[in-house]
Each structure stands twice: as structure tokens, then as C-alpha cells.
Amino acid sequence: MDDRKLKILSAVVDEYIVTGEPVGSKAIMAHVKASSATIRNEMAELEKQGFLEQPHTSAGRVPTYKGYRLYVDKLMEQDPLSEEEKKQLDSMLPDDFITEKDLVESASLALADLTKCATVVANSTPKFSLISKVEVIPTGKRMYVILMITSSGEIKNKVCRLEFDLTHEQLEFFDNFVKQNLSGIPLSELTDANIEKLTEAMGTYMMTLSPLVSELLKMTKELDRDVMVKGQKNLLTCKDFDQTEIITFMENEKELMDFIDSTFSGLNVKFSPETDGFVIHNSSIITAPFSKGGKTAGTLGLIGPMRIDYAKFIPYLEYFTSRITDMITERDETDDDK
Structure with a gap:
């Protein structure tokens, strides 16, 4: 498009942003040095090219999304902040x-x-955050709340229902295991494969505590x-x-x-x-x-x-x-x- 068409399109968008009403050729004359007839012809051409549209036969024109796209990408002059x-x-x-x-x-x-x-x-931020703390809190028969806090300040908790009650020894093992293997670890490293390796590392505790680790993985995905x-x-x-x-x-x-x-x-x-x-x-x-x-x-x-x-x-x-x-x-x- 030539410079005049670009100036007219820019002026139509600017006017329409302010008024919300279809823009006619007379309003554009304040921005572009051309006769009303010339501007009307140029606006008609812009309409054929898909940059403007006419809501009513006797009304002015408004920008299409294609017109906004050209305006934002090429024509707009940003107002610098004072x-x-x-x-x-x-x-x-x-x-x-x-x-x-x-x-x-x-x-x-x-x-x-x-x-x-x-x-x-x-x-x-979950992609870059670290696990700061994980805690398991008994809340009732076979019911436990897993609490997770990240380095970015995110706090997540999830209720986990098990098929059995955990002993004090099992909870203590899980607490120590988390401190040694998960504290300070980026959430992005808690992939399915890594969680599987961690679960296997629990040894004899794997069967009883693996549901807690699985829920922990779900929590990190929700954060993401x-x-x-x-x-x-x-x-x-x-x-x-x-x-x-x-x-x-x-x-x-x-x-x-x-x-x-x-x-x-x-x-x-x-x-x-x-x-x-x-x-x-x-x-x-x-x-x-x-x-x-x-x-x-x-x-x-x-x-x-x-x-x-x-x-x-x-x-x-x-x-x-x-x-x-x-x-x-x-x-x-x-x-x-x-």
C-alpha cells in the first residue's frame, strides 16, 4: 500500500479507538491532506483489501482485525511514558x-x-521454582494431607486417601526421604521417570509410600x-x-x-x-x-x-x-x- 492509504488506515483506527463510532471521510481530513472524495475512494479501496468494513451503507467505516493487525505491527506510534x-x-x-x-x-x-x-x-515459575518443603499431615483414618511449599512462595495441599494407616515410623521415613531427595530440587525435574526412580529408592517402604509420591507429582503438574x-x-x-x-x-x-x-x-x-x-x-x-x-x-x-x-x-x-x-x-x- 502507498503512504496515503497507510495514513488513512492509521487515522481510522485512531479515531475509532476514541469514539467507537464508524469513521467518515471528514474526520480523516484532519489527519490526511486530501479531499473528502479522495479519502472516500481510498477508504473504499482499503475495504476491498479487507482492512476496513462498513457496518451500514450510509455509515463510515471501522477497522477489521486485519486492519488492526497492520496497525499494531507497522503503523502504531506508542506513547512513551513520562x-x-x-x-x-x-x-x-x-x-x-x-x-x-x-x-x-x-x-x-x-x-x-x-x-x-x-x-x-x-x-x-514452577518450571524454575525449587521445592522448599513437603509435609504429610494425618487428618483422619487413612486420610492424609500433603503440603508443598516452593521457593516462589506457592503453597499447595492435596488430600490423599490410602488403603491403610501409616505408622509413625513410615511417616518419619517419608519425612527424612523428602528432605534428602526432594528439598531444593527444581519442580521441572519431577518428571514421571524421576519419580519412578525415587519410588524404587524407597526399598521396602515403596508399596506403602508410593501413593504419596504420586500425589506429589500431580501437585507439581497443577502448579504448572x-x-x-x-x-x-x-x-x-x-x-x-x-x-x-x-x-x-x-x-x-x-x-x-x-x-x-x-x-x-x-x-x-x-x-x-x-x-x-x-x-x-x-x-x-x-x-x-x-x-x-x-x-x-x-x-x-x-x-x-x-x-x-x-x-x-x-x-x-x-x-x-x-x-x-x-x-x-x-x-x-x-x-x-x-
Whole structure:
């Protein structure tokens, strides 16, 4: 496309993001030096090429997802954050935090409040977290609770029903076995094959204690699929969406993980027509990763209508993920010094 068409497409997207109404040629004249007739002809051509569409015969035009894609990839000029804005964003994050999850949740809530969109956090830290503690707690006849705490502050527990009661000797053996073989081990190493080797290493205790080890493996896999959505009410009040679709989405938030798994490698913008099975039509998802120890630890994202203010919201998202990475790094370095 020539420069004039690109400028017109960019102007249509910018106008539509602000007004939510079909954009006519007169509105574009404020952005592009051309007659109304010339702009109408160019907009008609952009419609033929699939970048714009006309909701009604007499109305102006609105961007298609193909138009948004070109806009986001090539035409958009991001609004750089001022120092004052950075200070405002910093004030929305905790000065001190107990776990990384607390920090990321604070950033997620702040981003939802700023953008009036929903936010999503996908946590991949289980791939890099270590097992800090595993404890088995008797709770009743043949009933035991397995408690696991990781280095990233995740706490998981699971009820395990056995076919027999464990003796004090068996519980003590399991406690010592875990300390020697699992404490300080990355969760990523708890594969089926490694668990099988550990179970065999229990010797005569293998038959009685292997169910506990199997449940422990299930717990680590559940951690690996952790996803959290905040600001859902922002979607319910958005006039661009069908409320029935939002309710369906809220009931199936875990399905987001399949999409987010593929977005851990930098800023990613996806539109609902490009995502199989995503129930919210006319929506976009913007995600960016944050890191821990030089490795991707998770993803923070925005879910909103396709006409969100990308130029404004993407810098917010990138700043928060950058600050999360820096604050986790600073905390870990302080802990190492101690």
C-alpha cells in the first residue's frame, strides 16, 4: 500500500479507538491532506483489501482485525511514558512483598484499574521454582494431607486417601526421604521417570509410600498450569461485548493457558479471529513476559475489545513486566547478600 492509504488506515483506527463510532471521510481530513472524495475512494479501496468494513451503507467505516493487525505491527506510534507516569505506576506496586505472586497480583490489579480491561497472569515459575518443603499431615483414618511449599512462595495441599494407616515410623521415613531427595530440587525435574526412580529408592517402604509420591507429582503438574484473571467486571460493562460470552469465558478461564503457553517469548498481540476457541468475539489479548534469574517466569496480559488504546496500554504493560522483573531480581540479590 502507498503512504496515503497507510495514513488513512492509521487515522481510522485512531479515531475509532476514541469514539467507537464508524469513521467518515471528514474526520480523516484532519489527519490526511486530501479531499473528502479522495479519502472516500481510498477508504473504499482499503475495504476491498479487507482492512476496513462498513457496518451500514450510509455509515463510515471501522477497522477489521486485519486492519488492526497492520496497525499494531507497522503503523502504531506508542506513547512513551513520562517520568511522572512512571512514578504513578511505581506507586501502584508494593514497596515490599512476601511472595512473587503478591507482587504480580498487585501489578495485575493496577493494570486492570488503569486500562478498564481484564488482566491475566500465567505463572511459569514452577518450571524454575525449587521445592522448599513437603509435609504429610494425618487428618483422619487413612486420610492424609500433603503440603508443598516452593521457593516462589506457592503453597499447595492435596488430600490423599490410602488403603491403610501409616505408622509413625513410615511417616518419619517419608519425612527424612523428602528432605534428602526432594528439598531444593527444581519442580521441572519431577518428571514421571524421576519419580519412578525415587519410588524404587524407597526399598521396602515403596508399596506403602508410593501413593504419596504420586500425589506429589500431580501437585507439581497443577502448579504448572496456574492462571489468574482479574478485572472481569470491566468486560461485563464493556458495550463491545456480548455478556453471555463474558460469562462463558469467566467459567472457563483455565482454557486461556493453552493460548498463553505460546506467548512467553516477548510482547504478543492476538485478536479473537486469530485464536481458535476463544469465546469472546471482537476482543484482543496483549501479553508480555516477566523474568526471574534470567529466565521467563510468567506472563502478564490484557484482555479487552479490539478497539483498545494500544499505543497507550502497551507501554503500561511493558513497564509493569519490566518492574516485576527488576523487583524480583533486587529481592533475590538482597536475599543472597543476607
